[in-house]
Amino acid sequence: MDAQTRVEIQNLTEQQQMYVIQTLPAKEKTVSTAYIFWVLFGAHYFYLNRPFKNLILWVLSYIYIGFIWWFYDLFRMQRLVAECNREIARQVIHDAILLYPKPQKLHSETIDAEYKEAG
Template sequence: MDAQTRLEIQNLTEQQQQYVIQTLPAKEKSLSSAYIFWVLFGAHYFYLHKPFKNIFLWLLCCIYIGVIWWVFDLFRMKSLVADCNREIAKQVIHDAILLYPKPQKVHGETIDAEFEESKKEEKA
């Protein structure tokens, strides 16, 4: 998890933070797996959620230009995985915000507080 993602998580509610902390590690991509896909199948872009780029790489390999690109990716793999994980983190944070929205404030009080007060008045 990079520093920017940590800052974004700090701005979330506690419930949203818990969701992100629990979900993000399961969805993040590992550098070692990306290298395995790179070596065995040349399918590292599929693993990093970029299938069209991988198909284009395979097509270029037919005329040997793709081989140069494939070798170049060996040295870029760390940044490729970091970029993919950054996108995954943005999506998980977005999902957390949608699943657990912040309580809205009305005249300095939250709507939830007004709802609780109305329930107490109904019971009385």
């Protein structure tokens, strides 16, 4: 979990925070697994939720450009995984907000508060 995600979690309600903390680790991707997909199948983009990119990589491999791209990904795998995990965190936070909306004041509570202030 990166620093930006931690800051966003602090702005959530307690229920929303618990949902994110429980759900996020199960959905996050790991660098080691991404490397395994990179080595064995050249399918690391499938693992990182980018299937179209992986198909383009495979097509370009027939004219050898894909192999250069594939090798370049070896050095940027940590960044690719971090970007993927950031998108996953955004989605989980969004889901938490939808599942557990913040309670809103009822109209009568607002009127009561204004009446007490005026009185």
